[in-house]
Amino acid sequence: xxxxxxxxxxxxxxxxxxxxxxxxxxxxxxxxxxxxxxxxxxxxxxxxxxxxxxxxxxxxxxxxxxxxxxxxxxxxxxxxxxxxxxxxxxxxxxxxxxxxxxxxxx
Numbered sequence: 245x246x247x248x249x250x251x252x253x254x255x256x257x258x259x260x261x262x263x264x265x266x267x268x269x270x271x272x273x274x275x276x277x278x279x280x281x282x283x284x285x286x287x288x289x290x291x292x293x294x295x296x297x298x299x300x301x302x303x304x305x306x307x308x309x310x311x312x313x314x315x316x317x318x319x320x321x322x323x324x325x326x327x328x329x330x331x332x333x334x335x336x337x338x339x340x341x342x343x344x345x346x347x348x349x350x
Contacts (some may be wrong), residue, residue: 256349
């Protein structure tokens with residue numbers, strides 16, 4: 245079993261709560277925001293020896309997530325398209341956390 249270097253227990257539980265919540269455009273936005281919050285918390289506790297390996301990747305993912313958040317004022321939004329985009333970013337988020345040995349609470 246892998247030994248975790250970082251833990252996002254509370255933040256991860258909240259992310260899971262949003263993921264399991266009703267499927268609305270507002271909830272998609274909440275999931276993006278919670279992923280960014282998790283990444284910011286992880287970045288804030290990065291150990292010196294991990295900064296070179298992960299800081300840039302974390303910042304890049306935060307930037308990507310900010311760009312991906314759907315504009316709720318856009319009347320042409322398609323839930324299925326936005327959900328597909330979100331699932332892509334969730335996979336990347338969890339893959340990066342696994343690679344860096346970051347426990348995301350469930």
